[in-house]
Amino acid sequence: MAPTRPNRKRRRPSAVKRLRRALANSPPTALQLRNQTILLSVALLTVPFPNDLRHIVAAVVLAGSLDAMLSRARYGSWRMPWASMLATVGMSMIIEAHAPAVWAVAPLLLVWSKHLLRIGEHHLWNPNNFAMATLLGLTALDRAGGLEVAIGINAWGSAPWIIGLMVLFGTMATWRVERLDLALAYLVLCSSTAVITALLLDITPMVLLVLALSPLQMAFAFFMITDPATSPRTPLAKLISAGLLAAIALPGLFNHIEAAPIFALFVVAPLRGGIEQRLPSWVLSEEPKPPEGIEPSTS
Numbered sequence: 178m179a180p181t182r183p184n185r186k187r188r189r190p191s192a193v194k195r196l197r198r199a200l201a202n203s204p205p206t207a208l209q210l211r212n213q214t215i216l217l218s219v220a221l222l223t224v225p226f227p228n229d230l231r232h233i234v235a236a237v238v239l240a241g242s243l244d245a246m247l248s249r250a251r252y253g254s255w256r257m258p259w260a261s262m263l264a265t266v267g268m269s270m271i272i273e274a275h276a277p278a279v280w281a282v283a284p285l286l287l288v289w290s291k292h293l294l295r296i297g298e299h300h301l302w303n304p305n306n307f308a309m310a311t312l313l314g315l316t317a318l319d320r321a322g323g324l325e326v327a328i329g330i331n332a333w334g335s336a337p338w339i340i341g342l343m344v345l346f347g348t349m350a351t352w353r354v355e356r357l358d359l360a361l362a363y364l365v366l367c368s369s370t371a372v373i374t375a376l377l378l379d380i381t382p383m384v385l386l387v388l389a390l391s392p393l394q395m396a397f398a399f400f401m402i403t404d405p406a407t408s409p410r411t412p413l414a415k416l417i418s419a420g421l422l423a424a425i426a427l428p429g430l431f432n433h434i435e436a437a438p439i440f441a442l443f444v445v446a447p448l449r450g451g452i453e454q455r456l457p458s459w460v461l462s463e464e465p466k467p468p469e470g471i472e473p474s475t476s
Contacts, residue, residue: 206259208353212346213266216339220270224336227273227329232280233266240265240284247292261288264305271396272309273329282324283308301447303404310443313436328435333392340392347399356403358412362419363398364390370427388430397438407446414452421445 220226244258264287274280286308294301302310313328315321333339351357371385402408402422409415422441429437 236280359415366423
């Protein structure tokens with residue numbers, strides 16, 4: 178009879194391995210829904226939140242209803258409009274608007290961009306970026322007509338616990354969709370440019386670093402430029418995109434134009450296809466397709 182082997186206890190996976198496995202198995206939309214719900218709840222409970230919760234709920238319902246109806250018309254079946262609803266929640270944490278009309282117009286712009294502003298199956302803009310850039314641009318040009326909006330998220334600078342949650346959830350989300358390198362490249366370029374500019378101008382680097390790494394910049398890096406439907410897929414294209422975004426956004430930020438990153442993405446996002454098409458074939462590496470269920474603009 179063959180000798181029996183002693184029973185060995187299976188080693189329990191480390192916490193890091195368990196976290197990676199949980200992230201890999203979690204549908205992106207479910208992960209983003211959970212993260213944004215926690216982040217919004219913490220913000221509502223711990224800091225003065227600039228927007229009326231009733232307006233946000235109404236805007237989420239409107240965006241979801243419009244998205245569901247247009248999806249039904251396009252695809253012939255009803256689809257749960259998680260992406261548009263999550264995008265509206267994300268928008269409510271970035272902009273500040275007191276007029277109820279804003280929360281009716283913003284979902285219209287968002288859903289319109291998602292379904293109509295496309296080339297084939299490709300989005301031209303991240304839908305919530307399109308909505309925010311349009312409203313912020315009209316406000317800057319004094320043409321908003323009662324739809325004035327402003328950047329509200331930078332008030333969170335006095336609440337480091339919220340910024341910490343944003344970075345944690347952003348890291349989880351971008352790692353899940355293989356865009357963490359894009360977010361980090363943008364933040365590294367912004368911070369290094371801020372330090373070099375400060376040294377050239379003979380001012381304290383922290384003065385510009387505060388602008389380059391503001392709460393808006395953190396949300397922008399982790400939740401907006403990393404949208405799988407409108408961001409580059411290949412490493413070099415991601416680096417070029419991060420460089421263009423930083424080159425356009427930083428001059429505005431250093432001149433205290435808070436919405437500069439929003440406008441920068443509005444300019445760069447439609448260039449995504451051109452950037453990747455013009456790269457030499459030898460630098461384009463095959464990447465796995467984004468995990469099933471990912472939809473654009475969940476920030």
